[in-house]
Amino acid sequence: MRKIVLSGGGTAGHINPALALAEVLQQRGFEVHFAGTPQGVEARLVKLAGIPFTAFDAAGFDRQAPWTLVTSSIKIARSAKRARSWMSELDPAAVVGFGGYVSIPVGMAAEKLGVPVVVHEQNSVMGMANKFLAKRARAVALTYGVAAEGVDIPGETVVTGNPVRSxxxxxxxxxxxxxxxxxxxxxxxxxxxxxxxxxxxxxxxxxxxxxxxxxxxxxxxxxxxxxxxxxxxxxxxxxxxxxxxxxxxxxxxxxxxxxxxxxxxxxxxxxxxxxxxxxxxxxxxxxxxxxxxxxxxxxxxxxxxxxxxxxxxxxxxxxxxxxxxxxxxxxxxxxxxxxxxxxxxxxxxxxxxxxxxxxxxxxxxx
CATH class of the missing domain: 3.40.50.2000 (Glycogen Phosphorylase B;)
Known part of the structure; x- marks a missing residue:
C-alpha cells in the first residue's frame, strides 16, 4: 500500500484540512501518516482520527529576539535529519505540507530523498513555512488564488479550495x-x-x-x-x-x-x-x-x-x-x-x- 505523509502544526486551521484530505486519500487506498509537533493541537486531533502520528520538534523565531533564529535553525536542522531517517524507512509516495514550522523539516527531508512535495495554503496570505516549501514543491494548492501573489512558486499552482471534513x-x-x-x-x-x-x-x-x-x-x-x-x-x-x-x-x-x-x-x-x-x-x-x-x-x-x-x-x-x-x-x-x-x-x-x-x-x- 502506498503511503502519504501529511505535515502541519500550530493551529486547528492547519490540521482540519489535512484530516479532510486524509479521509479521501484513505478512501483511495493510501496509508496516511502524520508528522507534527509533540505539544501542538495536531498531536491530539490526529490521534483521535486514528492516523499514525510521529512527532518532530520545530519552532519559529522572534524578530524582536534575533538569537532565536539560531536556536530555531538548529532545532529544524535536527528534526530534518530525524525526518530523513524516518522517511527513508517509511518510503512515502508524497509529502503534503499544510503550514506550521514543523512542515519545514519534514518537507526538507522529502526534498533530499526525492519525495514529491505538495503544499496547501488555507489562507489568502501565505504563511512563512508554506512560502519556504513553495520554492521546493511540485505543486502548491491554494484556497484563494491571491495567495500566490509575490511568492516564488517554480512548480504548478492550482486553486482547490480548503478541504472540509466529511x-x-x-x-x-x-x-x-x-x-x-x-x-x-x-x-x-x-x-x-x-x-x-x-x-x-x-x-x-x-x-x-x-x-x-x-x-x-x-x-x-x-x-x-x-x-x-x-x-x-x-x-x-x-x-x-x-x-x-x-x-x-x-x-x-x-x-x-x-x-x-x-x-x-x-x-x-x-x-x-x-x-x-x-x-x-x-x-x-x-x-x-x-x-x-x-x-x-x-x-x-x-x-x-x-x-x-x-x-x-x-x-x-x-x-x-x-x-x-x-x-x-x-x-x-x-x-x-x-x-x-x-x-x-x-x-x-x-x-x-x-x-x-x-x-x-x-x-x-x-
Whole structure:
C-alpha cells in the first residue's frame, strides 16, 4: 500500500484540512501518516482520527529576539535529519505540507530523498513555512488564488479550495435542531468567534438583544468562548422566557451539527470557519479578526463578499447602525439568505478535499 505523509502544526486551521484530505486519500487506498509537533493541537486531533502520528520538534523565531533564529535553525536542522531517517524507512509516495514550522523539516527531508512535495495554503496570505516549501514543491494548492501573489512558486499552482471534513458535510439540519432543541420552522442565527470566542462580537450582538428577541420565531445560538461566557451571560441578563430562544454556551464541540442547523451566521473569517460556512452555503456576516497576520482574515472574506455570499464588517464598526441593520436583515430576510446560499454554491468548497487529493495523486510516486 502506498503511503502519504501529511505535515502541519500550530493551529486547528492547519490540521482540519489535512484530516479532510486524509479521509479521501484513505478512501483511495493510501496509508496516511502524520508528522507534527509533540505539544501542538495536531498531536491530539490526529490521534483521535486514528492516523499514525510521529512527532518532530520545530519552532519559529522572534524578530524582536534575533538569537532565536539560531536556536530555531538548529532545532529544524535536527528534526530534518530525524525526518530523513524516518522517511527513508517509511518510503512515502508524497509529502503534503499544510503550514506550521514543523512542515519545514519534514518537507526538507522529502526534498533530499526525492519525495514529491505538495503544499496547501488555507489562507489568502501565505504563511512563512508554506512560502519556504513553495520554492521546493511540485505543486502548491491554494484556497484563494491571491495567495500566490509575490511568492516564488517554480512548480504548478492550482486553486482547490480548503478541504472540509466529511463530518461537517454529512451533518443534517434535523440532527442539529434536535441536539439544540430548536423547532424545525424557527429561524436560527448562529454567533461564534472561533475556538476562543470574540469579546467585541459578543458585546455587539448582545446589545441587539431586544431587537432580535422581537423577531418572531428567531432563535439565537450564541457560542461565547470559555473566557467570555460569564461576562456575556451577565450582560445579556436573559429572562426565563428569553432563554428559551437565546441559547448561550461557552463552547460547542459538535460544531458540524450546530452549523448544519443554522440559517445564518455571524463569525470571524478564519480559514476553517470560512470553509465550513462556504461548504454548507450558510449566509454570513463576517467580522475579520483585526490582528491576524497581514490582515489575512479580511482578504479571506473579500472573495465571499464579492460573490455576494456574505456581508463583512470591520471589528471597529460593530457598534454602528450598519452592523445592526445587517444582522437584522440576515435574521429577517429569507430572500436575502436564499440569494446568498445560491451565490455560495459557486465556491464548490464541498469538493475541495477531492480536488486536493487529485493533485496529490498526480504527483505521488508510483
Amino acid at each position: 463530518s461537517v458535510l454529512s451533518a443534517t439540519r434535523e440532527e442539529g435542531r434536535a441536539m439544540l432543541g430548536i423547532p424545525d420552522d424557527a429561524t436560527m442565527l448562529l454567533v461564534f468567534g472561533g475556538s476562543l470566542g470574540a469579546r467585541h462580537i459578543n458585546q455587539a450582538v448582545s446589545s441587539l438583544k431586544q431587537r432580535l428577541m422581537d423577531i418572531e420565531g428567531l432563535h439565537v445560538v450564541h457560542i461565547t468562548g470559555p473566557k467570555e461566557y460569564d461576562a456575556t451571560l451577565e450582560g445579556l441578563a436573559l429572562t426565563d422566557e428569553e432563554a428559551k430562544r437565546w441559547h448561550i454556551m461557552p463552547y460547542q464541540d459538535r460544531m458540524a451539527e450546530t452549523l448544519a442547523a443554522a440559517d445564518c451566521v455571524i463569525s470571524r473569517a478564519g480559514a476553517t470557519s470560512l470553509a465550513e460556512i462556504s461548504a454548507l452555503r450558510l449566509p454570513a456576516l463576517l467580522v475579520p479578526f483585526p490582528f491576524a497576520t497581514a490582515d489575512h482574515q479580511t482578504t479571506n472574506a473579500r472573495a465571499y463578499v464579492a460573490a455576494k455570499a456574505a456581508y463583512m464588517m470591520p471589528d471597529d464598526a460593530l457598534d454602528s447602525q450598519e452592523f445592526a441593520d445587517k444582522v437584522i436583515a440576515l435574521a429577517t430576510d429569507a430572500a436575502l439568505r436564499e440569494e446568498m446560499r445560491a451565490n455560495a454554491a459557486a465556491f464548490k468548497t464541498e469538493d475541495a478535499a477531492h480536488a486536493l487529493a487529485d493533485v496529490v495523486c498526480r504527483f505521488a510516486r508510483a
